[in-house]
Amino acid sequence: MTRPHDKKMEFALEINDLTVSYKDKPVLWDIDLEIPQGALVGIVGPNGAGKTTLIKSILGLLKPVAGSAKILGLEIDQGIKKIAYVPQRGSVDWDFPATVFDVVQMGTYGKLGWLRRPGSNEKKLTKDALEKVGMLELAHRQISQLSGGQQQRVFLARALVQHAEIYLMDEPFQGVDSTTEQSIVELLRELRNQGATALVVHHDLQTVKDYFDWVVLLNVRKIAAGPVSEVFTETNLKLAFGSRVSLGE
């Protein structure tokens, strides 16, 4: 999808002066951020740093007090069609009456618009995505009977179905086994190699260097953002997390 030799390459995401608050308490303060296309970006910061808030603001799920976000040069309401969102696993009720297939197929609804129903094309897309995350065999299982790792794979497949240019993932590694974690990382790399951009809220500082090309260090304010090799330093981490954190090197 990316055409690096175009006259002007748009940023995947361009965020200007973004401030978000819950009542009088600022959660994000004056964030400026430019994410290049085709990067695997880790969003790192302590609890309450505004990582989820950042993702929800980009999606337009939260109204900012000030500032704006652009998606591939487009305003949010247009650009949102280029984004696939993977919410936190715990944000839904897994006892909802639906099968794995039903949930993944929901990813096709955006392109279907208001009135069309999923047909054979959507079913094929759904099966392909299930195959990619290794869940095709469980397609007809009720979603309440899945393990944490399997639930995460379902959410991932639902995003893959959208064939988006940008993926926003909220803690996809939370509470999943290491096999699942590794296969999610593989998928992320594959997406990146196809030209997609991914922003991933991440908690494990030890794996940031292995998983991501880019990192955003966040603690209400933006502490630093850039290529991992330049930005992911002891000094910046102390600024984001306080003095207790170390990389253990």
Place this chain on the structure above:
Amino acid sequence: MFESLSVPGLGSVIAGTAMLGFLCGTLGTFAVLRKQSLMGDAISHACLPGLIVAFLLFNSKESWALMLGAAISGTLAAMIILGISRYSRVKEDSSLAITLSVFFGFGLMLLTWVQRRPDAAQAGLARFLFGQAATLLDRDVWLLAAIAIPCLITVFIFWKQFQLVCFDRSFAQSLGFPVFFIDVLLSLLLVMVIVAGLETVGVVLMSALLVAPAVAARQWTNKLEIMALLAGIFGAFSGIAGSFLSNIGKTSIPTGPVIVLLITLIVLLSILFAPARGIVWLQFKHWRDSNVLQLDSVLSNLVNLAKEHSGKQNGHSMAMLKGISSNPSGVPRSVHKLLEMGLVFEVDKGLYIPTTKGEEYLHEKTSHMGRP
């Protein structure tokens, strides 16, 4: 045209309550899945003041006029509830409680005042509290159909969006669907259904007919389509049966309570006996699983004992097995069952060894363990 049955008017009563029950069950499915069971309760109570104001304004007890009034105050209440939770810090349960009590309180006040008026025109307004299906006329049934059919068509058209919003609101929004508009649409449908049921079930118990069929249906299926359909069927059944029972003889019990008792019975049976989710079913499964586990553990103990004392064909006693079991009292029954299955052999009186078949059985079971 509904007069073909022997009791005059019974045909329209059946047609009306069946339609109403089906509609309530289907729409209630979404309310229950959105954890908005109490929304229906608040809206239905909030219909009372509008109904009485409409009676005063039009000076008539025509169904359409009263329904219009009820619909207006019901919608107003729904919008207030949605608005409070969207624009203020008050939580949804509190905004429900406030809206319900204010509207219903006002409605009761109006009702009392109207009933004290000297003319007889107001007689029968109180039937809207608990419902009276016997008063359904042919034209009421047509009015019900005029509400039910558009509602069901809307559900059919927006099925995809409703499913999406019920399961994952923020994902729905990330796909570009206007979630707040879909919320409003669902709430409006809820108002329509409630208004349709006021005459039959009444404002006080209306919410039970919305919530209970969906709760019962959830027990029997894991598919949303089937849940909505089944809830409709449960609702229709209790509607029809309830109207029948409340009209037996000349006693004329209010229909609302009878319908509610019936649907509650269905819920109770579903919660107890539904496969995979019912309490009795789960208990039985638990009991069966723990029996199998106990069986396996006794067999495993015997195999291990036989290995430790290899060469000896003495076997081991029941007391020995009890000594190393976590549930000694269950050991004799397990041993008995193992003997029956041919997995264990009694070498001497009261002394047991595993058979080759028993060792194979255990190997088969344990070879699955430890795999990812």
